[in-house]
Amino acid sequence: MSQAHRIVFLDRDSVIANVRKPGFAHEWTEYPATSAGDAVQRLRDARATICITNKVALSASDLAQLPDLKLIAVAATGTNIIDLAAARERGITVTNIRNYAVNTLPEHTFALILALRRQLVAYRADIEAGLWQKSERFCLFGHPISDLAGSRLGLFGYGALGKATAQIARAFGMEVIVHNRSPLPDAAADGVREASFDEVLETSDVISLHLPLTDKTRNMISAKELIRMKRSALLINTARGGLVDEEALADALRTGLIAGAGFDVLITEPPPADNVLLNLRLPNFILTPHSAWASSQAMQTLVDQLIDNIEAWQHGAPRNMVT
Template sequence: MEILAFGVQDDEKPLLEEAFAGQHEVRCLDVFLTEDTAPIAAGYEVVSSSVNADLNGRVLRALSAGGTRMIAQRSTGFNNIDLEAARRLGLTVSRVSYYSPYSVAEFAWTLAMAVNRRIVRASNRTRDFDFRLTGLMGRDMRGRTAGVLGTGKIGEAFTRIAHGFGMNLLGWDREPNPACTGLGMRYVDKDELLSSADLVSLHLPLLESTHHIVDATALSRMRDDAILVNSSRGGLVDTEALVEELRAGRFAGVGLDVYEAEAGLFFLDKSLEAVEDDTLARLITFPQVVVTSHQAYYTHEAVGQIVDATVRNVADYLAGRRSENTLCPAG
């Protein structure tokens, strides 16, 4: 059987091909799965999608009409999939429920330290042989307070690093994580966390209840000199409200690996095109802001685990099995 994989990065392609070798052929495309590209999948029983695919009802109907019966999404998040429509169409949908939490947690800390120590600005200066230190002063993390919104596997890994820095730890989640409390984390309500933390890092899924959980009100509660990091889902932050706070001169740093309107932008080369997203254009002009293109997961270990899980998901579908990765079983 030949599998059609959408949104495959150049570094990911050999890993996918090697993982499926001897079992199935895999055709890799760099375009994302959308309403416009769904017709390409006609005749493919199994399709694999990336995190930026738009699997709304129209796309799913187009896939089903073309003969697709299984969608293997190569990501943990699945807020981009209309699961109810998939059930009505009898589609099997799977995701990757687990991959290295350290990839994202370490990258979140990379963003935090990059904005704290002005690494991007310093690097740009030295490329021009400007070695002045003016404007590059950061702060020690030791003794400061890290606030972690979401203390699952990734939030726990982030907390362990914060503990290694010697930080005070505040957490917010539905249930305390014993591993985090064992590190000295104190669970508080969201308002207290936002108002007390020097560094706020988001590690939550994007759900209806968490959409814009960091809105204008939440941002107003944060310290003027706080650092905000989001390496989870762009929709957790009201970007328009964030831009307004930045325009008012607030926050020592903001590190974003995700953006709520990233679909159609991230993973693509837009360098020769006019910028149509005014919010993003304004956001990246602030000197204390670093925006990266959803690369926190992008380590050899994590991508390898994602690929291996995708291979297992396809095998489970063909064998009629369900697993923890199955979102929507056919029938």
């Protein structure tokens, strides 16, 4: 790999951080953003050997038009934007980013949980409507507030993010149960308990999702699961859009089937104007714009790891490989 590599970053503005250049001979080209229709042309024009992409997809037909491409460095954890089978067939290495959001995403998860359990949105709306100002007593009631201490958090998924979320939950005095795809030998040491899918779904006061989106997890929470949850339960999704049936969730919130939900992800991002959750104006639903991962510290960790991945591959010792 002595020849200078040609690196193209397709969506540089997707991360707000200082991106150092790799410590080997290379040509660097970056674009603030790239549409799907322009990706192949930009990579082909540069004769790119290394592509950096956060959310710009590369399909099998795209890869077939890029004979010089040797490495796709995904500037994110999810790699569903890349046709991995096609990349593997063409000998293209794909790397991703891991465990960079272990503080920011669990903190965001609990920001949503606390806001919903403490009814912050509802009470703010009451103040803006002048209700506290007209109250006959010093405080304003009207929306039930529940403590986290003594309640049960159910986690689906127990990777680095699920584990960090459990640590915060225990600090709040919550009991934590976990349903994971593989056994958890350290569950007892972590202060959590393994549980079946049904137990997590039916007995948790708060359910938080920490799973990738796959064919098996798509719509894992749909109408038939929502009806089995406690009516007082909250559903939190800071993982991936598509894990939850959005129409079913909207119906459950409108009818009081569950107490509330906090989401940071949607099926289509950015969402179309007619997305059912985007237009859900309820005090028991909070939607944030896929920002749980995006603390300044986490983004810097991400881009540092991104360049580390590229340098490791160039030196013949690839890390964080997906293919």
